[in-house]
Amino acid sequence: MATYSQDILIVGGGITGVALAYGLAGSGRRITVLDRQTPTNRASRTNVGLIWVQSKFLHLPDYARWGFLSSRAYPELVAELEAVSGLRIPVQFRGGLIPVLGEAEYRQRGDYIVKLRETLGEYRGDMIDRAALDALLPGIRFGREVTGAAWCEEDGVIEPLALLRAYRAALPRKGVELVDRDVLDVRPREGGGYQAITDNGIFEAETLVLAAGLANRRLARFALNDVPLYPDMGQVLLVERMPYVMPIPVLGATQTFGGTVIIGFRHENSGHRMSVEQKGVSGEGQWAMRVWPELADKRVIRSWVGLRVMPNDGMAIYSRLPGHANAYLICTHSAVTLAAAHTRLLPPFLLGGELPETARGMTLQRFGIAC
Numbered sequence: 001m002a003t004y005s006q007d008i009l010i011v012g013g014g015i016t017g018v019a020l021a022y023g024l025a026g027s028g029r030r031i032t033v034l035d036r037q038t039p040t041n042r043a044s045r046t047n048v049g050l051i052w053v054q055s056k057f058l059h060l061p062d063y064a065r066w067g068f069l070s071s072r073a074y075p076e077l078v079a080e081l082e083a084v085s086g087l088r089i090p091v092q093f094r095g096g097l098i099p100v101l102g103e104a105e106y107r108q109r110g111d112y113i114v115k116l117r118e119t120l121g122e123y124r125g126d127m128i129d130r131a132a133l134d135a136l137l138p139g140i141r142f143g144r145e146v147t148g149a150a151w152c153e154e155d156g157v158i159e160p161l162a163l164l165r166a167y168r169a170a171l172p173r174k175g176v177e178l179v180d181r182d183v184l185d186v187r188p189r190e191g192g193g194y195q196a197i198t199d200n201g202i203f204e205a206e207t208l209v210l211a212a213g214l215a216n217r218r219l220a221r222f223a224l225n226d227v228p229l230y231p232d233m234g235q236v237l238l239v240e241r242m243p244y245v246m247p248i249p250v251l252g253a254t255q256t257f258g259g260t261v262i263i264g265f266r267h268e269n270s271g272h273r274m275s276v277e278q279k280g281v282s283g284e285g286q287w288a289m290r291v292w293p294e295l296a297d298k299r300v301i302r303s304w305v306g307l308r309v310m311p312n313d314g315m316a317i318y319s320r321l322p323g324h325a326n327a328y329l330i331c332t333h334s335a336v337t338l339a340a341a342h343t344r345l346l347p348p349f350l351l352g353g354e355l356p357e358t359a360r361g362m363t364l365q366r367f368g369i370a371c
């Protein structure tokens with residue numbers, strides 16, 4: 001069996017793996033990303049594309065700050081990726097909205113924003129009333145129960161498949177190899193470094209980065225039996241194409257750049273089930289029609305399930321593996337939102353340095369795992 005040798009091996013070429021690889025390009029290291037599409041590890045290809053930092057997370061202020069850092073790094077990154085890849089990436093950096101129904105919900109969301117602002121010291125958002133919401137999105141006739149929305153100017157939306165494609169097209173131009181292989185196993189090599197055993201050859205490197213989504217649980221077993229990570233199921237309805245009226249994304253009923261509307265925001269811990277169930281989507285469908293009644297006259301043209309890569313406490317995991325100074329575990333459930341932070345801010349850590357201060361609490365140590 002052929003053996004290939006590199007400095008850094010990244011297992012997983014979803015949005016996390018490619019964002020890290022792109023950030024590492026230019027470090028002078030020889031880098032290979034190994035990726036093979038699997039039926040369950042599809043979060044990078046089934047998501048909504050929100051760059052979403054509002055309401056995240058009062059109980060995890062550093063995680064909230066990390067999201068803001070990513071959102072602020074995004075515009076320059078997208079411009080660069082477009083130039084390097086030669087591909088256009090549809091994106092809006094004009095904020096985001098969470099509509100509320102009734103007065104009680106309006107007050108509740110408003111209280112949350114007040115607390116968030118107190119905790120973070122700064123927060124570029126607020127509640128807006130119905131008149132302001134109508135003025136922001138004049139092409140949408142909101143339902144009569146809608147009293148306003150939570151608004152954050154640092155949110156946005158990107159065409160997630162275009163982002164993934166652009167990263168993947170840019171990598172070879174930056175000298176990074178992207179190789180289609182099924183990684184069957186990874187293990188430490190005698191005398192140092194790591195081996196990835198694939199369906200076609202063995203890949204070796206000094207440094208290993210596991211960015212394979214939920215498959216990280218299996219691939220990390222050489223160092224950690226129980227990765228604190230679970231599949232968090234999202235079920236989504238796709239509504240037929242309508243004229244483009246949502247340049248500012250609405251959480252829960254988000255219009256894509258192509259004009260279709262994605263409904264669905266539920267989180268369920270149901271193992272690896274991949275089938276859509278009516279009870280899992282009907283509540284969100286009803287909510288969406290109360291917010292945007294015109295949807296009631298439209299056809300649902302597709303539905304799908306996607307499994308989020310969810311660390312047990314809802315934060316990201318950026319960590320060395322226990323006993324392995326050169327093996328890294330990267331798992332996040334908001335990897336589109338965080339792609340810019342992953343590209344711009346994580347590479348020094350993967351090259352042996354420290355995590356950025358805001359992300360220092362995101363290692364495995366918080367789960368009581370020495371690393």
Ligand SMILES: Cc1cc2nc3c(=O)[nH]c(=O)nc-3n(C[C@H](O)[C@H](O)[C@H](O)COP(=O)(O)OP(=O)(O)OC[C@H]3O[C@@H](n4cnc5c(N)ncnc54)[C@H](O)[C@@H]3O)c2cc1C
Nearest residue numbers: 012014015016036043044050183213234306333335336337
């Ligand atoms: C319905 C839904 C909506 C979402 N909406 C948003 C959103 O609006 N904004 C946001 O920020 N996030 C959103 N997310 C979350 C986001 O999609 C994930 O955080 C992100 O996709 C995780 O990316 P990843 O690269 O870490 O993992 P994955 O997407 O799982 O990618 C892992 C990659 O590794 C490959 N792989 C796995 N095992 C192997 C192996 N053995 N050999 C070779 N390759 C392998 C897989 O094929 C895949 O390409 C959403 C998720 C869902 C399910």
